Amino acid sequence: AAPTAVLVGTSQGARRGLLIRGGDILEAASKVDSIVFDKTGTLTVGRPEVTDIRPVLLSGVSQSDLLSLAAALERESTHPIASAINAAASSKGVPPAVAEPGSVQHEIGGGVSGRVSGHSIALGSLAWVSKHAQQGVSEVPEQLEAASSSTHSQTEVFLARDGQMLGSMVLCDRVREHASSTVRKLQDRGYHTAMLTGDVRSSAVAVAQAVGIPKRDVYAGVKPGGKAALVQQLQAGGRRVAMIGDGINDASALAVADVGIAMGGGVDAASEAAAVVLLGDRLPQVLDALYLSKQTFRKIQ
């Protein structure tokens, strides 16, 4: 009867928009006790918009200059921040500068750099750009207070030219529908919940508060390799971990988790690394997947 029950479970999952890659996954899911969420694109919608452009005082660059340089680097990038910057440039009618062919390099979870009109440009998180910038870092306007709104999430990216900080861009993303009710239901059912993100702590904590994940369970500023290491650390502490993510930067963590779960709207690298894909791209489907696994294995045992 066991294989039949697993088959039934898997096909019931399919009917509810869950791609479950094999019967042993339902069994692993039935034993999970901790749910670790990525932030950008998982707890948030992952389609940020540029809401402010902030040149450093006396840097001599305008808002349009900053946007034009940023768009030159982001042209080929698939990161949600890149889409936001490209969209802002086109909606404001700012033509992107042109990056020297072959010069643009991405660092997953860090930013993007390249040569534009004879200058070396870096764009990304403050920590990452600061490694490229020797001057002007101290002139960066105070990092924005992260939004404490329950529906929006803010972050900021920084741009340096030839080692000098020129300014930043503020991006605003929306918290996903049903994020807080999903987290609360998981907690009510006894699951430990945590957040794992490459973004800075202030943005991470604001989203965690909006969705009800305790501050102490927020891991921010984590590099893609570090995401996998953190999942392994939780496992070493005896936890059975389901990791939920959407990005290239989540792929290795999804692969090492007891159950990797990918948002259906995420990148291919994430869904390929995951054991379960939420084809409907909706957070409450996590509850369905866990419930189904428990039902299936209750019947068998």
Ligand code: ADP
């Ligand atoms: P998350 O874990 O929340 O999905 P990422 O690991 O993808 O976030 O990115 C972490 C941080 O690195 C971003 O908040 C941003 O500051 C910077 N970053 C990554 N990729 C880019 C990019 N293409 N352009 C600008 N900044 C980037």
Ligand code: MG
């Ligand atoms: Mg993400």
